[in-house]
Amino acid sequence: MSDDIDVRLEQQVAEFYQSLGIHQGPGDIQYRLILKVLSKNEGKITEFSEIREYTDMFADKGSIGSKMKTIFQLEGLAEKVKRGGYTITDKGITASNFLKDTTAFYKKNKRMGEIIERMP
Amino acid sequence: MSTGILLNATICFAIALSSFAFAWVLARDGKEHNEKSKPALWSLIVLWILVGLTYLPTTVRMIAAYMGNQQLDLFMYYIAAVPFSFVAVPLVFFILYVIIGDQKISGVISALFVLFGAAYLALFFSSGVIGPTITPLTSLFTINSDIAINIYLIGLFVIPTAMIIGLLFLIFLQRMPKRLRYRTALPLVAISFVFDFMLTDMITLDDAMQLAARIFVLIGTVQAFLAYFPPLTLQEKLGIQKYEYNLYEKEEDTEFDEYDEEEADINV
Numbered sequence: 001m002s003d004d005i006d007v008r009l010e011q012q013v014a015e016f017y018q019s020l021g022i023h024q025g026p027g028d029i030q031y032r033l034i035l036k037v038l039s040k041n042e043g044k045i046t047e048f049s050e051i052r053e054y055t056d057m058f059a060d061k062g063s064i065g066s067k068m069k070t071i072f073q074l075e076g077l078a079e080k081v082k083r084g085g086y087t088i089t090d091k092g093i094t095a096s097n098f099l100k101d102t103t104a105f106y107k108k109n110k111r112m113g114e115i116i117e118r119m120p
Numbered sequence: 121m122s123t124g125i126l127l128n129a130t131i132c133f134a135i136a137l138s139s140f141a142f143a144w145v146l147a148r149d150g151k152e153h154n155e156k157s158k159p160a161l162w163s164l165i166v167l168w169i170l171v172g173l174t175y176l177p178t179t180v181r182m183i184a185a186y187m188g189n190q191q192l193d194l195f196m197y198y199i200a201a202v203p204f205s206f207v208a209v210p211l212v213f214f215i216l217y218v219i220i221g222d223q224k225i226s227g228v229i230s231a232l233f234v235l236f237g238a239a240y241l242a243l244f245f246s247s248g249v250i251g252p253t254i255t256p257l258t259s260l261f262t263i264n265s266d267i268a269i270n271i272y273l274i275g276l277f278v279i280p281t282a283m284i285i286g287l288l289f290l291i292f293l294q295r296m297p298k299r300l301r302y303r304t305a306l307p308l309v310a311i312s313f314v315f316d317f318m319l320t321d322m323i324t325l326d327d328a329m330q331l332a333a334r335i336f337v338l339i340g341t342v343q344a345f346l347a348y349f350p351p352l353t354l355q356e357k358l359g360i361q362k363y364e365y366n367l368y369e370k371e372e373d374t375e376f377d378e379y380d381e382e383e384a385d386i387n388v
């Protein structure tokens with residue numbers, strides 16, 4: 001696995017958003033990981049097997065494939081360029097940037113929460 | 121002798137008493153705080169004890185000045201200087217621990233401030249003081265060492281004050297619930313009040329300014345009390361009241377998917 005994608009962190013961020021009632025998008029670990037892998041390979045083809053390297057611990061092949069089709073392809077975040085091969089679109093990059101902001105917000109919020117926790 | 125000095129003594133006594141009481145209340149309610157906040161809590165207790173220990177001899181000093189006992193006045197000034205020199209230590213620990221959360225690093229850095237305090241005390245005792253100058257409002261001493269005053273200003277006050285301001289900015293820049301904002305910002309403002317006006321108190325050569333500084337120290341102590349134990353009316357006014365969950369008793373047969381009449385009206 002690549003060091004670029006911190007699966008544990010992504011899981012924590014997703015759980016944080018789920019705790020706020022946001023179960024899709026930033027609160028969905030599968031969405032986060034797929035988008036992370038796609039944006040890591042910007043300008044290149046992302047193999048489905050590469051996505052599964054990250055998502056296998058959270059979901060089966062079928063649900064990832066379904067997510068690729070119903071969310072990423074349908075909304076135009078990724079394009080299927082060959083069998084089992086995807087590239088991220090400009091819209092996908094926008095979504096990826098938003099995802100980065102959600103991680104930054106999580107970190108900021110966590111840091112502040114810890115500061116408040118330490119305040120007597 | 122002037123009654124102004126007695127007023128001054130009363131204010132000093134009020135500061136000492138309220139600081140000790142506050143420290144005691146914080147220590148007594150220590151179990152209510154979570155484990156992570158315990159180190160910060162104890163540094164806060166030490167801070168308020170040191171404030172109390174500074175103003176208790178100062179009270180005696182004012183009474184001595186009122187009675188014209190210059191020896192006791194000078195002796196008490198020296199005694200008050202000791203806890204005063206180390207006030208910055210628990211404060212620095214408190215701020216650093218709250219920000220970085222590492223007890224070791226906070227301990228080491230605050231130990232540096234012990235050195236600052238010790239250096240200040242060494243210069244203070246070796247150079248001595250000039251005075252006392254008895255005025256209608258107070259008894260003033262002049263520290264006979266510029267280096268001591270510089271150490272005091274830079275090491276003991278500027279850095280900790282900058283830390284408080286930094287932490288305050290950190291809090292104000294965040295969007296957080298009103299109650300949390302009140303709970304975190306007000307103690308810092310109170311500490312800042314006490315700390316900075318203690319500085320003014322110790323170095324000023326103007327009797328009215330010293331008295332005003334002591335009044336502000338007292339206000340700071342009261343602020344700290346209000347920060348931790350806000351009265352109900354203040355909570356209501358500021359909208360920071362914490363409601364108990366058991367105030368609302370849910371009917372047992374109510375189901376979540378049932379519509380309220382109100383909701384039904386809204387969902388047209």
